[in-house]
Amino acid sequence: MPADQDDDFRPKVIRPPNRAKDKVTLGGKIKSGGMDPKLLRRAENNAGAMRGEFVKVVDIDIDGLETTCREAETDTANRAKRLEDLQRLAHAVNEIGANAGYDLLSKFGYSLSTFLRLADATDEARVNVARVHVDAIRLVYTQQITGDGGEIGKQLTKGLRDAVSKFLLNP
């Protein structure tokens, strides 16, 4: 035991107040029952009713993705900044795509966003990988491929995977 340690030291356990729990259980009066299923259904219906709004936004985000990708290709002096912008836009496509019912779009947006955030690759390879993702995202949207896209979705996914492998092996 270190010499400077107090023999009488007693740890103090801090139990922070759980205000949220006290409120929703009326100070512990509600012991069971959990969430009201009617409210959960209402919340899900509210979320579902917003799908149309998300479909409109997907279009705007894909346009932004296309423009920023082109800038990353041509504006080599500011490429790092453009790729950063592209990562943020891809992340937005991931989130908005999922909520608009475009699961494949969301999957491709997630892949691009995560690649630009975490992958160890040259800027040249990053731009090339971004381009194949953006083209795939554009295709999914123009063809209005919702959900996972079935057989077309599988083919697109394989095509994208092959293209990315090619660029990462030959940057």
Next chain:
Amino acid sequence: MSYRLDRLAVLVVDDNRHMLGLISEILRGLGIRDLVMLTDAATAFREIKITAVDVVITDHAMSPISGIEFVTMLRTSDDSPDRFVPVIMVTGYSDLGTVRQARRRGHRIPGQADLGQGAIHAPARSDRERPAVHPEQDLFWSRPAPQVRGP
């Protein structure tokens, strides 16, 4: 008798107005009326000093202050008004590294940004039961193994 969610005051922070609108509609559906909706973390930190809230819901990928930085401010800042306020993080980054980072900074429940129909029951289940929105096989490249550091 079911939980009285209508008694909660909730602060929601997300720099994407559409996601903010979606979360707000979901919370209203759950009966919560006392909502503060903001698009940046700095304003949210100022607001929470004025308005007492019971739960904070924050996005992860925000700029200039990220969701992780916002929670660090709430948990450790000398002028934080409530270091123990429960925080739910909503993120499209459902990968292991991000979730671990969020937990280390003091998030109770990392949530997922796909909040469409069928997703709202998810937080009622444990994290282990909940699959990631995008599993690892959705990536088209090999990524480095997540770095695990101590708390």
